[in-house]
Amino acid sequence: MIHVNIQKKLQGAMNEMVLDVDFTIEHGSFVTLFGASGAGKTSILRIIAGLMRPDAGQINMGQEKWFDSEKGIDRKPQERKIGFVFQDYALFPNMSVKENLLFALEKNQNPQVVEELIQIIELEDLQHRKPEKLSGGQKQRVALARALVRKPTILMLDEPLSALDAKMRTRLQDYILKVHKQFNLTTLLISHEVSEVIKMCDRVFMIENGRILKEGKPMEVFANQKLSGKFQFSGEIIEILEQEIICIVTVLVGMNFVKVIADKEEIKTMNIGDKVLVASKAFNPVLQKIE
Numbered sequence: 309m310i311h312v313n314i315q316k317k318l319q320g321a322m323n324e325m326v327l328d329v330d331f332t333i334e335h336g337s338f339v340t341l342f343g344a345s346g347a348g349k350t351s352i353l354r355i356i357a358g359l360m361r362p363d364a365g366q367i368n369m370g371q372e373k374w375f376d377s378e379k380g381i382d383r384k385p386q387e388r389k390i391g392f393v394f395q396d397y398a399l400f401p402n403m404s405v406k407e408n409l410l411f412a413l414e415k416n417q418n419p420q421v422v423e424e425l426i427q428i429i430e431l432e433d434l435q436h437r438k439p440e441k442l443s444g445g446q447k448q449r450v451a452l453a454r455a456l457v458r459k460p461t462i463l464m465l466d467e468p469l470s471a472l473d474a475k476m477r478t479r480l481q482d483y484i485l486k487v488h489k490q491f492n493l494t495t496l497l498i499s500h501e502v503s504e505v506i507k508m509c510d511r512v513f514m515i516e517n518g519r520i521l522k523e524g525k526p527m528e529v530f531a532n533q534k535l536s537g538k539f540q541f542s543g544e545i546i547e548i549l550e551q552e553i554i555c556i557v558t559v560l561v562g563m564n565f566v567k568v569i570a571d572k573e574e575i576k577t578m579n580i581g582d583k584v585l586v587a588s589k590a591f592n593p594v595l596q597k598i599e
C-alpha cells in the first residue's frame with residue numbers, strides 16, 4: 309500500500325497553483341490520473357518517483373518512508389523501485405533493443421530478467437534492431453520492457469500511448485495489462501482517453517487544479533448516476549449538424565461513428581472535441597458530457 313499526502317506550489321499557466329493531494333493506493337491496483345492539461349498529474353507521478361521534491365508532506369510505501377518533510381527523509385529515485393514510461397520513448401539510439409534493456413540492469417543483477425522480458429513482451433524478432441528501425445508502438449514496447457528490468461513494485465505510465473494509432477494502442481494496452489498482472493504491479497497511468505481508462509483501470513482520480521476532485525471506479529466517476537442506461541459508450545463529438553429544431557451529433561466511439569439525434573437545448577454546452585457518454589434512456593440514445 310502506498311500513502312501519499314503532499315503539498316507543492318506549482319507555477320500554473322496563469323498563476324500559482326498548489327498541488328495538494330492525500331490518497332492511498334492498495335498494492336496491485338491499476339489507477340488512472342485523469343484531468344485537463346496542467347492539472348498536476350505529471351507532477352504527482354514525478355513527486356512519488358522522487359524526481360520532484362514536494363514542499364511538505366509524507367510518502368509511505370508499506371513500512372518504508374520515502375519522503376517526510378518534517379523528518380528530513382527524501383529517498384533517492386533509484387531507491388524507490390519505480391518503473392517509468394513516458395510519451396517519448398527515450399531509448400538510447402546507438403544501442404540495440406537488447407542492449408537498451410541490458411543497460412537498465414542494476415549492478416550485479418542477474419541478466420536473465422532481460423531474456424524473460426523479451427519473451428513476455430514479444431521482442432524476440434526486434435531485439436537486435438536499433439530504435440530508429442522500430443515503429444512508435446514497438447519503441448513503446450521496448451520502453452515498457454526497460455521500465456520493468458529492475459523489477460519495480462510501481463509502474464508509472466505518463467501518457468505512453470497518446471502518440472500511437474488506435475490499433476497499436478489496443479495492443480499496447482493489452483501488454484500493459486498483461487505485465488501489470490504477471491509482475492504483480494501497482495500501476496499508475498495518466499490518460500486522457502475515457503475508453504482507455506474504463507478498459508484499463510479499477511480506480512480513477514479526477515484531478516483539477518492540483519486537487520483530486522472525484523475518485524472511484526471509472527464508470528461511477530464518468531457516468532451520470534441518473535442515466536441507468538442499458539448500454540453506455542464513451543466517445544468524442546466530431547460533428548454537430550444543426551437542423552431546424554434538432555441537431556444530429558456524430559460521435560466517434562472507438563473506430564465507429566454513432567449518429568445521435570439530440571435536442572438543441574440538451575447539447576447547448578457541447579462542442580466538437582468534447583468527450584461524451586452515449587447511453588440509452590427509454591430506448592433512445594442520449595448524450596452526456598464527461599467533465
Ligand SMILES: Nc1ncnc2c1ncn2[C@@H]1O[C@H](COP(=O)(O)OP(=O)(O)OP(=O)(O)O)[C@@H](O)[C@H]1O
Pocket residue numbers: 317318319320321343344345346347348349350351352360
Ligand atoms: N518543477 C516545477 N515547479 C513549479 N511548477 C511546475 C514544475 N513542473 C511543472 N510545473 C507547473 O505545474 C503545472 C502542472 O503541470 P503538470 O505537468 O503536473 O500537469 P499535467 O496535469 O500533467 O498536464 P499535461 O496533461 O499537460 O501533462 C503546470 O502549469 C506546470 O507549468
